[in-house]
Amino acid sequence: xxxxxxxxxxxxxxxxFFAWSHNQNQVWKGSLDCISFEQGAIKDKLLALNKPCYxxxxxxxxxxxxxxxxxxxxxxxxxxxxxxxSVPPLRIQQLGDxxxxxxxxxxxxYVTGAMAGGIASEEMVIALGKEQILxxxxxxxxxxxxxxxxxxxxxxxxxxxxxxFNLIHSPNEPAIERRAVDLYLKYQVRTVEAxxxxxxxxxxxxxxxxxxxxxxxxxxxxKNKVIAKISRREVATKFLQPAPxxxxxxxxEQGLISELQATLAAxxxxxxDITVEADSGGHTDNRPLVCLLxxxxxxxxxxxxxxxxxxxxxxxxxxxxxxxxSALAAFMxxxxxxxxxxxxxxxxxxxxxxxxxxxxxxxEMADMMMAPAADMFExxxxxxxxxxxxxxxxxxxxxxxxxxxxxxxxxxPLAEREKLEKQxxxxxxxxxxxxxxxxxxxxxxxxxxxxxxxxxxxMAVIFRWYLGLSSRWSSTGEKGREVDxxxxxxxxxxxxxxxVRGSYLSEQNNRHVVDVAYQxxxxxxxxxxxxxxxxxxxxxxxxxxxxxPVHTANFSGLI
Ligand SMILES: Cc1cc2nc3c(=O)[nH]c(=O)nc-3n(C[C@H](O)[C@H](O)[C@H](O)COP(=O)(O)O)c2cc1C
Numbered sequence: 001x002x003x004x005x006x007x008x009x010x011x012x013x014x015x016x017f018f019a020w021s022h023n024q025n026q027v028w029k030g031s032l033d034c035i036s037f038e039q040g041a042i043k044d045k046l047l048a049l050n051k052p053c054y055x056x057x058x059x060x061x062x063x064x065x066x067x068x069x070x071x072x073x074x075x076x077x078x079x080x081x082x083x084x085x086s087v088p089p090l091r092i093q094q095l096g097d098x099x100x101x102x103x104x105x106x107x108x109x110y111v112t113g114a115m116a117g118g119i120a121s122e123e124m125v126i127a128l129g130k131e132q133i134l135x136x137x138x139x140x141x142x143x144x145x146x147x148x149x150x151x152x153x154x155x156x157x158x159x160x161x162x163x164x165f166n167l168i169h170s171p172n173e174p175a176i177e178r179r180a181v182d183l184y185l186k187y188q189v190r191t192v193e194a195x196x197x198x199x200x201x202x203x204x205x206x207x208x209x210x211x212x213x214x215x216x217x218x219x220x221x222x223k224n225k226v227i228a229k230i231s232r233r234e235v236a237t238k239f240l241q242p243a244p245x246x247x248x249x250x251x252x253e254q255g256l257i258s259e260l261q262a263t264l265a266a267x268x269x270x271x272x273d274i275t276v277e278a279d280s281g282g283h284t285d286n287r288p289l290v291c292l293l294x295x296x297x298x299x300x301x302x303x304x305x306x307x308x309x310x311x312x313x314x315x316x317x318x319x320x321x322x323x324x325x326s327a328l329a330a331f332m333x334x335x336x337x338x339x340x341x342x343x344x345x346x347x348x349x350x351x352x353x354x355x356x357x358x359x360x361x362x363x364e365m366a367d368m369m370m371a372p373a374a375d376m377f378e379x380x381x382x383x384x385x386x387x388x389x390x391x392x393x394x395x396x397x398x399x400x401x402x403x404x405x406x407x408x409x410x411x412x413p414l415a416e417r418e419k420l421e422k423q424x425x426x427x428x429x430x431x432x433x434x435x436x437x438x439x440x441x442x443x444x445x446x447x448x449x450x451x452x453x454x455x456x457x458x459m460a461v462i463f464r465w466y467l468g469l470s471s472r473w474s475s476t477g478e479k480g481r482e483v484d485x486x487x488x489x490x491x492x493x494x495x496x497x498x499x500v501r502g503s504y505l506s507e508q509n510n511r512h513v514v515d516v517a518y519q520x521x522x523x524x525x526x527x528x529x530x531x532x533x534x535x536x537x538x539x540x541x542x543x544x545x546x547x548x549p550v551h552t553a554n555f556s557g558l559i
Contacts, residue, residue: 028054028083035081037063049092049525055085055538066159085531085536087222095327095528097314097336103272104191104225106162107132109337110327110517113275113318114193114490116140116282117475122153124349124513129158131514136164136193136227138351139177141471144179151187162190164227167204171445172375177203183211184224185467193275195229196283197238200270202250209257209265220264220310228271229318229339230279231285236296239271240303240313260456269313273336274300274441278319281342281490283373285385289320295334322492323499324523324547325513328531331524340520342493347511351478356487359389361508365494369393372400372485374467378460382533386487392470395424395484399463408455408463424466424484433458436465504551516551523547 006388034055036042042064046053051066058081072088093101096109112128112135114120120138128135133149137154139147147165154163165184170176170257183202184192195205197267204226211224228239248262257265276296278289287436297315314336321327330338346360364384370382371393377400387393402420406412412420417429425432440448440461451458470486472478496516497506504510505519530545 025073026070026083026086027073027079028056028065028068028081028086029071030057030065030081030103032081034067035063036063037061039543046078047526048523048528048546049529050194052089053087053533054083055533056279057084059239080281085533085538087532087536090525090529092525094517095521095524096316096338097127097439099311100273100316100337100383101312103311103314104134105132106134106161108317108517108521109331109335110134111275111316111337111339112136112229112343112513112517112519113339114138114140114164114168114195115341115345115350116166116168117471118146118150119345119351119475120166121349121351122150122157124344124347124351125163126157127512128351128512128517129154129161129163131517132162133514134162134164134191135516136166137514139166139180140168144183146182148183149185150190151183155187155189161190164193165189167192167194167207169194169196169201169204171198172392174181174201174203177201180240181207190223191225191227193227193229194239194271197228197230197235199235200238200244200247200249200404205247205265205270205445206251206256208270209248209261211558212261212264212268214260214264220268222272223302225273226271227275227315227316229272229275229277230296231254231276231287231292231319233295236276236299237276237303239274240269240300241307242266242268243270269303269307269309269554271313272311273314273316274317275316275337275339278317279384279490280319281345281368281492282488283381284319284490286370286384287319287332289317290333293317293335297334320490320492320495321520322494322496322558324520324527325499326492326495327524328527329521331528340492340517342488342490343496343516344513345489346496346508347516348509349514351475352487353475355477355482355484356474357508357511359386359485359487359513360489360493361497361506363388363489363493363497365491365498367494368489368491369529371396374464374471377464377467378403378457383488384490385491386489389482390485390487391483392486396467396470396486399424403456403459403463406459409459410455429462430460432465436461499529500549503549505549510551518552519549523549 045064045066048066054065100109114136115138117137125135125137130258213221215221230236243265251257252262268500276293278292279286316337317330317335318339321338321340327338348359367388368384369387371385373381421428451461470484474485474487493497500506526547
């Protein structure tokens with residue numbers, strides 16, 4: 001271990017690279033030939049993360065090497081090379097919580113979050129899973145048949161994982177949530193990403209408890225892992241605690257879980273991991289990560305002190321992660337893992353159409369805005385979408401304003417209605433209602449009955465036709481409807497585009513999810529190295545501290 005001397009002397013190599021001398025209780029030993037003094041070569045040495053990095057001074061010049069070794073200073077040593085600073089090797093597996101890696105059987109503390117409607121596609125989950133990176137399939141909004149087919153395809157490609165499936169809370173349609181749980185239990189899907197929960201439901205408790213048993217050593221075995229995505233302390237609390245006794249009792253009474261499972265469920269938390277979601281694409285509370293993460297970590301600590309779980313719950317982060325810098329910031333704040341979302345939608349493997357990916361690749365930080373959400377339209381819930389290149393957010397906002405201002409479609413002034421029919425729906429309101437009624441008569445006759453007798457609800461149902469379809473148009477690439485594409489996206493996309501500008505990743509056809517994950521994690525490890533050198537007193541120009549993605553044909557197993 002070297003320590004920074006209180007009285008330091010400055011060394012300058014003339015390349016914008018200054019270092020402060022260390023308290024020298026060690027010397028560097030090795031061949032002078034392996035020391036680099038030239039800019040490009042120095043950068044390469046800093047980038048060699050799997051090797052240590054020694055900053056040395058030879059004949060008044062500062063150089064960098066990855067070779068040689070440190071040895072204790074003894075009286076007889078007369079070193080021609082002065083050791084200024086050193087940093088150890090840094091593998092990207094070292095970022096985050098090592099327990100996350102073992103628990104999920106993954107290589108990196110990096111996860112890709114679910115994106116509804118299969119935008120987080122089978123292809124995406126499989127590509128990442130093959131590299132031992134956890135990815136959550138976007139089950140939200142898909143039919144049970146489509147979900148079942150995704151489970152089959154993913155399990156066939158990844159018989160030993162890793163993969164996760166999204167279990168999204170459906171407040172209005174609990175049957176949908178239940179059907180997903182039934183499929184996950186039937187096919188032994190062992191990891192779910194639970195999201196949009198405001199409170200625990202019997203469905204998520206059923207999934208968790210049904211996977212509990214005692215092993216031969218009488219220890220609780222958790223087969224069904226839960227990663228809960230939250231943005232509020234109240235909801236985090238529910239997942240940090242064991243399942244409520246009331247729900248467990250009901251499940252036992254219904255014969256869905258055993259008495260033993262109910263007893264075990266009272267001893268383990270509802271989730272193994274909590275993803276704290278800050279300002280993200282899609283549904284978001286727009287909270288800043290720097291405020292939210294410490295608060296949830298403190299909450300976890302409080303609850304851990306109360307329950308003394310054998311395996312403490314890990315806290316990861318999502319929302320705004322799109323660069324090595326944001327990834328490193330999250331790890332340095334104590335995140336056990338990072339989750340990305342928006343940036344993956346622009347990748348080759350995403351279920352979004354080409355046109356959408358192109359818009360995403362051009363997006364800048366300020367090109368996003370909050371727009372009314374289809375699922376909770378009447379409640380005024382909003383989600384974060386792309387505004388550049390699409391009229392969706394403005395049109396959806398207009399629909400919400402009309403909904404607020406009038407009690408029925410008929411109350412809306414004729415001129416406004418005509419505008420809606422011509423510009424937004426491109427159909428008459430009567431035609432939209434006819435189509436919607438036909439759909440609801442199949443899917444939700446009860447709702448149809450209510451809408452027929454409630455003009456305000458009927459208006460909401462008509463407006464939601466547009467809000468629902470606009471997401472699908474962005475996935476299927478509906479021609480002629482480009483201006484109406486609803487594209488969920490957060491500022492992370494703009495951050496990513498800024499970072500990759502001028503590199504091969506600026507072209508969306510080069511964006512592969514595995515590569516993006518690798519570049520972000522490698523960049524984060526590199527920036528960590530740079531920051532630790534800076535903290536020790538090394539001053540360097542921007543040239544050395546920037547990490548630009550460089551195409552690596554086959555990075556698998558490199559680091
Ligand atoms: C297009 C899109 C669809 C999403 N759909 C879902 C979803 O169905 N379920 C879910 O839990 N999260 C969903 N998310 C959130 C992501 O899983 C992830 O948590 C979030 O995007 C991370 O923040 P970021 O967008 O800033 O990277 C979605 C995000 C996007 C961009």
